[in-house]
Amino acid sequence: MEVFLLSLAITLCLIPQLALAGITRHYHFDIKVQNVMRLCHTKSIVTVNRQFPGPRIVAREGDQLLIKVVNHVQNNMSIHWAIIINCSAKDTFKPKVKPGRTYLVRLINAALEEQLFFSIANHTLTVVEADAVYVKPFETRTILIAPGQTTNVLLKTRSHFPNATFLMTGRPYVTGLGTFDSSTVAGILEYEHPSKNLQSTASIKKLPLFKPVLSALNDTSFATNFANKFRSLARPNGTMFSASVNNISFAMPATALLLSHFSGKPQGIYKSPLSQFNYTGTPPNNIMVSNGTKLMVLPFNTSVELILQDTSIIGAESHPLHPHGFNFFVVGQGSGNFNPNEDPVNFNLVDPVERNTVGVPSGGWVAIRFLADNPGVWFMHCHLEIHTSWGLKMAWVVLDGKLPNQKLLPPPADLPKC
Numbered sequence: 001m002e003v004f005l006l007s008l009a010i011t012l013c014l015i016p017q018l019a020l021a022g023i024t025r026h027y028h029f030d031i032k033v034q035n036v037m038r039l040c041h042t043k044s045i046v047t048v049n050r051q052f053p054g055p056r057i058v059a060r061e062g063d064q065l066l067i068k069v070v071n072h073v074q075n076n077m078s079i080h081w082a083i084i085i086n087c088s089a090k091d092t093f094k095p096k097v098k099p100g101r102t103y104l105v106r107l108i109n110a111a112l113e114e115q116l117f118f119s120i121a122n123h124t125l126t127v128v129e130a131d132a133v134y135v136k137p138f139e140t141r142t143i144l145i146a147p148g149q150t151t152n153v154l155l156k157t158r159s160h161f162p163n164a165t166f167l168m169t170g171r172p173y174v175t176g177l178g179t180f181d182s183s184t185v186a187g188i189l190e191y192e193h194p195s196k197n198l199q200s201t202a203s204i205k206k207l208p209l210f211k212p213v214l215s216a217l218n219d220t221s222f223a224t225n226f227a228n229k230f231r232s233l234a235r236p237n238g239t240m241f242s243a244s245v246n247n248i249s250f251a252m253p254a255t256a257l258l259l260s261h262f263s264g265k266p267q268g269i270y271k272s273p274l275s276q277f278n279y280t281g282t283p284p285n286n287i288m289v290s291n292g293t294k295l296m297v298l299p300f301n302t303s304v305e306l307i308l309q310d311t312s313i314i315g316a317e318s319h320p321l322h323p324h325g326f327n328f329f330v331v332g333q334g335s336g337n338f339n340p341n342e343d344p345v346n347f348n349l350v351d352p353v354e355r356n357t358v359g360v361p362s363g364g365w366v367a368i369r370f371l372a373d374n375p376g377v378w379f380m381h382c383h384l385e386i387h388t389s390w391g392l393k394m395a396w397v398v399l400d401g402k403l404p405n406q407k408l409l410p411p412p413a414d415l416p417k418c
Helices: 198-204 220-228 257-262 385-390
Strands: 002-008 024-038 041-048 064-071 102-109 115-120 125-130 133-140 142-145 150-156 165-173 185-191 248-250 290-292 294-298 302-309 319-323 328-335 353-355 358-360 364-372 376-382 393-398
Touching: 102 115, 102 142, 142 150, 142 220, 248 393, 257 376, 302 358, 358 364, 376 385
Parallel strands: 002 102, 024 064, 248 290, 294 393
Antiparallel strands: 024 041, 102 150, 115 142, 115 165, 125 133, 125 150, 165 185, 302 364, 319 358, 319 376, 328 353, 328 364, 376 393
């Protein structure tokens, strides 16, 4: 899967026609004070040609502008244009894709004032995430995204070179009163030509350009229906996804684990998996997962060998596991279930790589070793944030050693109390 990022903003971007000789464009601006009604009160504001905001200036590259400004206000006035828009073809966003691929497209509405419809001509988008949270996937031809929102969609390209290019367009969804920018922002989705030569590059420019059908500016019906399609990953029967280590889905305690350990308050202790099964085969109907705050206790300076085994529950998946407090050595990995009688023979005990995060193979296992020489309570979790939130985490308790420099330091005297 490949990723590209789209940032949507209300910025006028026009696809130019053929280059024309520049012309002279004349504008006349009258600056006047005008009374307007705002929030049930009459206010005086400065207007340009009785408009606020002022009128738009339209020009093409090479044009000459002659603007006559007449100030009818008693005070001196200054006027300037904050944005000059370059409408050359080179500034049009043109991502290139390959046939038969699936792309993750990250959409960000960077506009300040408008919600935006967005669509890619002749392509269906699969929404999979909203504001950094996974959602139940659903397909749509058009999305609606509000200022500050993010949406991840999957774009599946055509299986063969389509002999066409496709407009990606966005425009505002408007429900309020007053003036608004009705501009349509645009980019062009292009497919890589199979031949990849200069002639093919030139021929792409001659291909037909398809345009998407966007919702009407005030299409509240679509907006409502689109919003109602978003669902979390919770199951229909009210259950939710959970993840576990040795059948325990970690529950965060009310009291900090490090303080509990220092004050001698015991926590639950991990044991071997409560329910052992063919981890990478067909899982049982009940894997006996429970919630709890259980820790693995290690005497100081213990040499630890840890086997991290993926399972096929729901589906095999690679998990990047990260323990706090220690680096470790990756001594082995493999597919399927770890075999304690056969696999250790192939461990690399000569030059294993030292790391602090390891990817557990999808449908496989990885073996790591570390020295528990850092007293305290140390978190270990999957580095996929959503999996951590589901409980794919645990903690190690490393007991004090005998020497003064091998003991956990007390909490500072000014530690805030919860």
